[in-house]
Amino acid sequence: MARSYLFIPGNVPRMLQNMDVYDADVIIIDLEDAIAIEEKDEARFLTCEFLRAHRPENLPILIRINSDEDSLMRADLMAIKGLDITGIVLPKTSLAQLERFTSMKPTNTTDLEIYGLIETPEAFFELDKIAKHPRIKGLMLGGEDLSTHTNIDKSLDEIAFHMPKSLLNFAAKAAQKEAIDTPVSSLDDAALIQGIKQTKTFGFDGKLAIHPNQVPLINTHLAPSKTAIHEARRIIIAHEKKGSMRFSLDGKMIDKPIIQRAQKLLDKAHRYGLLAGDAHAL
Amino acid sequence: MRFKNLDALLDALSLHDQMSLSFHHHLRNGDAVLNLVLEAILHRGYKDLNLYPSAIFPIHHTIETAIKEGKIHNITTNYINGPVALALKEKGLKGTLKMQSHGGRARAIIEDENTIDIAFIAAPAVDEKGNASGLEGPSACGSLGYVIEDVKHAKTKVLITDYTVSKLDNPQISSSDIDYLLTVDSIGDASGIMSGTLKPTNDPLNLKIARLSQAFLQASGMIQENVSYQSGAGGTSLAITKMFIETLKNQGLTASFFTGGITAQHVQALEAGLVKDLYDVQCFDLTAIESLRKNKAHHAISASDYANPNNTKRKIKDLDIVILGASEIDYAFNVNVTTDSYHTIIGGSGGHSDTAEDAKLTVVVSPLLKARLSLIKKSVSAITTPGEHIDVLITERGIAINPKRQDLLKRFENSPLPIMTIEALQALAYQFTGIPKPTVKPKKIIGTIESRHGQKLDSLYGK
Amino acid sequence: MADIITVGTLESSDCMVSLKPSKTLEIKIDTIVHEAFYHHIKTVVEKILNEAELKNIHLSLTDKGALDYTIKARLKTAIERFKEANNG
CATH class of the missing domain: 3.40.1080.10 (Glutaconate Coenzyme A-transferase)
Structure with missing residues (x-):
């Protein structure tokens, strides 16, 4: 479970060597859209040398690889061979794309988690199967590409994105995978807060960030609220006191799923340093 | 006494080699007064000058030239930014460079450690009586905090302004402390005085x-x-x-x-x-x-x-x-x-x-x-x-x-x-x-850093 | 013969590496941290050139405070491009 997934271009030393300072829960080193075609080799070498020399401890790191051409994808896979990374982000994920990726030689990435970027209309007609793919760890919504491929103009009305958001979250939840929302492209705080509100409304677990300054707001708003933590703590305390999985609290029936959800929320709050004695959200 | 001409003012002042001159830095990198005055004094051939500017900015090229020509004896200041720093490193001073703090400079002036012969005070606005304020005029800079002790303790005090009004309500400098007033075309460049809009970092x-x-x-x-x-x-x-x-x-x-x-x-x-x-x-x-x-x-x-x-x-x-x-x-x-x-x-x-x-x-x-x-x-x-x-x-x-x-x-x-x-x-x-x-560490010592109590904290080095 | 190969940028914490063929091995390093790291950077560069068995080359490195990993990556990219250009 993570709140913030921050894209870092793979060809900028200053950002790579400070990736652990930005407070993102997960880092995505981008070899794809952030890198011009003539700089792909520079980014690959830089990313590899960085991770070999200075990989930050305790920070999940994904790499977004190239997928448009076989040669680029293969070069990326060769480069990341043996690197200590958590997983990869697969652009334009579809069943066919997954098949292409998992069978590509060298098959040195069998232990890596795959986060599928859902950014083509086709993907929505097989979303459940993508989500259930054993290698898939989470689904990410790629709003910009999806707009391009579907002619959606979300600048007119965000409503066009309601269905894709819901479908993606449902597919992920049905397969017990992570659902991660599209980034806000504006660097304006008000626009970001509005975007995060949608992220929460539609039930996503996390959100993509395209600039380090977006991370603190995402972390704060996607963490459990004070009220939610308070409520969960009361449920767990009552449960421990009564030693029962089924009891009433303030006239409301509490049973196993509610207790589990409360515990999950407290675990999450603790992970983000929000419980008494934890750090203030940094 | 009032002057409309710098040369006439300098004629009236008792100038000599080794004199101590003070300036303030409220006009920051837009200050025109220090260059104007120092250039004219150097032009008259005075040497071994002791300078007490509260701070030195890149615009103060006259000091840089004077250092290179060996005409400055001591400099006592709180802050140096720009080419003067490089000139000091290259050439050093005949005397010494003393870096003080804002509080330390005020104390040293009051306690007669910094003895100032003439304070040349850039004044954004002056009224008919000779009171001065930083709040008005084309070179308004606000508070004049760093020059107040110079005004009270220098042997001779000269206001230099480019803006005169009939009456200032709350002057920061009182005419009773002032000996001379010089009016010039411009005491500064507004774009260098204000720092523009200061914004919290985005980095x-x-x-x-x-x-x-x-x-x-x-x-x-x-x-x-x-x-x-x-x-x-x-x-x-x-x-x-x-x-x-x-x-x-x-x-x-x-x-x-x-x-x-x-x-x-x-x-x-x-x-x-x-x-x-x-x-x-x-x-x-x-x-x-x-x-x-x-x-x-x-x-x-x-x-x-x-x-x-x-x-x-x-x-x-x-x-x-x-x-x-x-x-x-x-x-x-x-x-x-x-x-x-x-x-x-x-x-x-x-x-x-x-x-x-x-x-x-x-x-x-x-x-x-x-x-x-x-x-x-x-x-x-x-x-x-x-x-x-x-x-x-x-x-x-x-x-x-x-x-x-x-x-x-x-x-x-x-x-x-x-x-x-x-x-x-x-x-x-x-x-x-x-x-x-x-x-x-280089061997050549060019000056010292002083605590606000006047104790030496460290040495400054040349090339 | 290939043109000059150039890799990297002149942004802070980065460096720019240029390679071109030469009759002898020439290394030119210009760095903003000369006093503290010049000799170290030179060792890093020489080691990589050695490993790549490049002798007839002119290398120019303009460094804006890059860490070792960046210097290595930029140089390795340049060498790969240089070899491709000169073998194919």
Whole structure:
């Protein structure tokens, strides 16, 4: 479970060597859209040398690889061979794309988690199967590409994105995978807060960030609220006191799923340093 | 006596070799007065001059030339930025360079250690009686805090202005202290006087430092009703101040006062009722000047009332929190803001050592890495502020508490904040940079850094 | 013969590496951290050139405070491009 997934271009030393300072829960080193075609080799070498020399401890790191051409994808896979990374982000994920990726030689990435970027209309007609793919760890919504491929103009009305958001979250939840929302492209705080509100409304677990300054707001708003933590703590305390999985609290029936959800929320709050004695959200 | 011509004024003054001349820096890099006066005096052939500018900026090329020509004996100042620093490194002075603090300069003038023959005082507005103010005119700069002691203690005092009005309501300088008045076409360039719109940093690393600082201040227990606070006008400081003011608002607290250089941010807090008083030695933007004109709780104060250690009414005596920067810091928490790591002067104390000594909590903030150089050294190239006055260092990768603050160490014992020793923090930096070749201290001494009490803190070096 | 190969940028914490064929091995290093790291950087560069068995080359490195990993990556990219250009 993570709140913030921050894209870092793979060809900028200053950002790579400070990736652990930005407070993102997960880092995505981008070899794809952030890198011009003539700089792909520079980014690959830089990313590899960085991770070999200075990989930050305790920070999940994904790499977004190239997928448009076989040669680029293969070069990326060769480069990341043996690197200590958590997983990869697969652009334009579809069943066919997954098949292409998992069978590509060298098959040195069998232990890596795959986060599928859902950014083509086709993907929505097989979303459940993508989500259930054993290698898939989470689904990410790629709003910009999806707009391009579907002619959606979300600048007119965000409503066009309601269905894709819901479908993606449902597919992920049905397969017990992570659902991660599209980034806000504006660097304006008000626009970001509005975007995060949608992220929460539609039930996503996390959100993509395209600039380090977006991370603190995402972390704060996607963490459990004070009220939610308070409520969960009361449920767990009552449960421990009564030693029962089924009891009433303030006239409301509490049973196993509610207790589990409360515990999950407290675990999450603790992970983000929000419980008494934890750090203030940094 | 009034003059409309510099030469006529100089004829009337008793000029001689080895005289001591003072200037103030409220016009910052827009100042035209120092160059104008010094050039004319040098043109008349005077030499071995002793200069007491409160600060030296890149625009002050006349000093640079005079140093190269060997016409300057001593320079006593609080801050040097630009080509003058390079000229000092190359050539040095016949006499010596003395770097003081704002409070130290005021004290030294009052106690007759800095003896000034003539103070040339750039005055943005002067009235018919000869009173002066910084609040009006094309070169308005707001508070004239740094020149007040010169006005009171120099043997001869000359106002230089380009703007005359019939009557000033609240003059900062009284005509009774003034001997001569010179009117010129222009005393400065407004674009160099104001720093433009000062904005909190947008840089992710500096914002991280600001967030950690805010979390540290919060956890320190220092943010309470009537807290007093000062910070610089750099981007990181402004970001911390913004968060500090938001905290006051969110927790329903009112600060007692802010001191030092004042910006729009401080003014907004005053107008929102989040701070009771502003004590202003210099205004950084037009909003601050406007506020000083109209708001009774916004006070212009002199450098002595700000930071003179022997002035019991000095405002910073009651300062709770100060946020300061660093060019280097060492294991003993000594801070250098005077030179870079190669002994070139890049600034000076200003109010750094003054506020550090007085404030209850002195916080130094800086990126841990500057390109490939670590902020933390085994020992700094020059001590601007002794480590005994620094309580905590906050960088993007960790926070080091000075071991002399056992109370703070104890308070943060179980803190989730990244608290570590300063040596551990340096080791972290070296993991990235590798270990640098030690620098060799140059042999030639060109001057000293002085504490505000007048004690030598360190030497300054030439090539 | 190939043109000059150039890799990297002149942004802070980065460096720019240029390679071109030469009759002898020439290394030119210009760095903003000369006093503290010049000799170290030179060792890093020489080691990589050695491993790549490049002798007839003119290398120019303009460094803006890059860490070792960046210097290595930029140089390795340049060498790969240089070899491709000169073998194919």
